[in-house]
Amino acid sequence: MKNALKKAMMTSISEVIATMFFMPLEFLEEESFEYLISSSENIACRIGFNGRFKGSFLLFIPENIIVSLTENFVGEAKVKITEDHLIGTIKEILNMISGSTFSNYDDQAVFNLDIPEIVDIKNISEASKKPDYEEIFIPIETVGGKLGVKLEFDQTILC
Amino acid sequence: MSYNILVVDDSLPMRSIIIKTIKASGFKTSNFFEAGNGAEALEVLKNQWLDLVITDYNMPGMNGMELIREMKKDSIFNSIPVLVVSTEGSRQKMKEFQEKGVADYIRKPFVPEEIKLKITQILGEVEDEECFEESDDDLDF
Numbered sequence: 001m002k003n004a005l006k007k008a009m010m011t012s013i014s015e016v017i018a019t020m021f022f023m024p025l026e027f028l029e030e031e032s033f034e035y036l037i038s039s040s041e042n043i044a045c046r047i048g049f050n051g052r053f054k055g056s057f058l059l060f061i062p063e064n065i066i067v068s069l070t071e072n073f074v075g076e077a078k079v080k081i082t083e084d085h086l087i088g089t090i091k092e093i094l095n096m097i098s099g100s101t102f103s104n105y106d107d108q109a110v111f112n113l114d115i116p117e118i119v120d121i122k123n124i125s126e127a128s129k130k131p132d133y134e135e136i137f138i139p140i141e142t143v144g145g146k147l148g149v150k151l152e153f154d155q156t157i158l159c
Numbered sequence: 160m161s162y163n164i165l166v167v168d169d170s171l172p173m174r175s176i177i178i179k180t181i182k183a184s185g186f187k188t189s190n191f192f193e194a195g196n197g198a199e200a201l202e203v204l205k206n207q208w209l210d211l212v213i214t215d216y217n218m219p220g221m222n223g224m225e226l227i228r229e230m231k232k233d234s235i236f237n238s239i240p241v242l243v244v245s246t247e248g249s250r251q252k253m254k255e256f257q258e259k260g261v262a263d264y265i266r267k268p269f270v271p272e273e274i275k276l277k278i279t280q281i282l283g284e285v286e287d288e289e290c291f292e293e294s295d296d297d298l299d300f
Contacts, residue, residue, distance in 0.1 A: 020268040074175040088171040095170075095217065096267045099246025103266065110249045115169070115219050 005105055005151065006136050012100030013138060013149060016093060021072045028139040028146070036060035036139075036148045037124045044121040045090045047098050051111035055133065055153030057101075059094040060121070065144045066090055091116035097149060130154075161189040162282060163207060167200040167214035167226065168244070173267075177213060177244065177274065184275040186282070197221025201229055209239055211282060216245035216252070227259045240281050244269065 010027060017025050036042055041062050048056045063086075070081050070089040094116050102111040136151045164181065166174045178191050192207060194200035196218040203209075212230070216223035223243060230236040240262035247253075248266050256264055263277045 016268045019270060070172060074172045075179055084171050085175075088173070092170040092173050096246050099217075099248060100266075100268065103246075103248025107248055107250055110251050113217050113246065115217065 001155075002134060002136060005101070005153075006138070008101045008105035009097070009136060009138055009149060009151060011104045012097050013140060015100055016096045017069075017140070017142065020096070021069050023069065023072065023142050025140050025142045028141055030139045031137065033060060033137050033139065033148050033150060036146065037121050040121075042121055043090060044119045044124055045094045045116055046119045047091075047094050047116040048114040049098060049102075049111050051102070052106075052109045053153050053155065055151065057094055057098045058119075058124070058150040058152070059090065059097070059147070060150070061090060061093075061147040062145045065142060065147055068144055069093070087118060090118065094149075101151070160283075161187040162210040163190045163192070164188055165192040165194060165200060165203055165207070165209050165212045167194045167197065167212065167218070167223065169195050169215065169218040173215070173244075180271040180274045181278060183271070184278065186278065195220075197223065197226030197229070200226050204230070204236055204239075211240055211242065211278070213242045213244055216243060216247045224255070224259070227256075227261060231260060242277055242281060244274075 014025065017023050037044070037060060039062070041064070042060050043063060043066065045059045046056050066086055066089060067081065070085050073089055074081070074085060095113065098113055102109065130152070132154060133152050134155045137148060139146060139148045166177050168174045168177070174193050181188060192203045192209070194203055198221040200212065200214065214223040214226055223245065227241055230239065230241065242263050242265065243256050243261050244265045244267060246267045253264060262281045265273050265277055
């Protein structure tokens, strides 16, 4: 179950970052994401979901990478990119990774995604794991630095 | 023939990429209209003649399915083809869209060729293929 979800996440991350943004990426082996939440240069975005089980996805991404991704995505130079473009790109990346993960995991199951929201990275802690929640963290290296995607889900209501 | 196309998505970059892709595909589009959710889209529909509506599913306020339901209730809007571009990939959701009479569906993430292919199937062949190769709006990725 956890391995199948992790595989689905990795496939969807590749699809989104490589297919839509044409950015090369490498999955890393690190188990901690402390370095991603301790940097003030990083932005965090969360999207909740419910369905066969409930939980949320979190994306941690440095600002310089999101600028590069946005330039690739909308085909505009940095000078024309607005704050709305940057925030929109972060939310869209997480939205696509989440939706694609569930499609890759089980296309028969229905999962309802919430609207993605930017969260204050200072309020996120590695130690704040909820009881009964399982976590999967995928660290990624791409041009310009490291980012990460975390899935936390309630395993007590699995069907 | 030129077309009026409405792109409905709460993501500004996603609206930009869809519009750029269509322009680069050589469709002679008169006007693009944009809306951030279903309610905004209905306002545009009331004021503009449209040939195609491209909509996301998951949006704040009125989502894509609610927009399609409203369009199908209206004797004029129900004849406008709808292309859904969404992260939703479950078979049940796809079936639901099909039952609501959407013209086609593209799952995000997509490659630009998918947008061109689906719109060609809905609106007909691109009239000037050279436009695709020489367009200043050609995608930069």
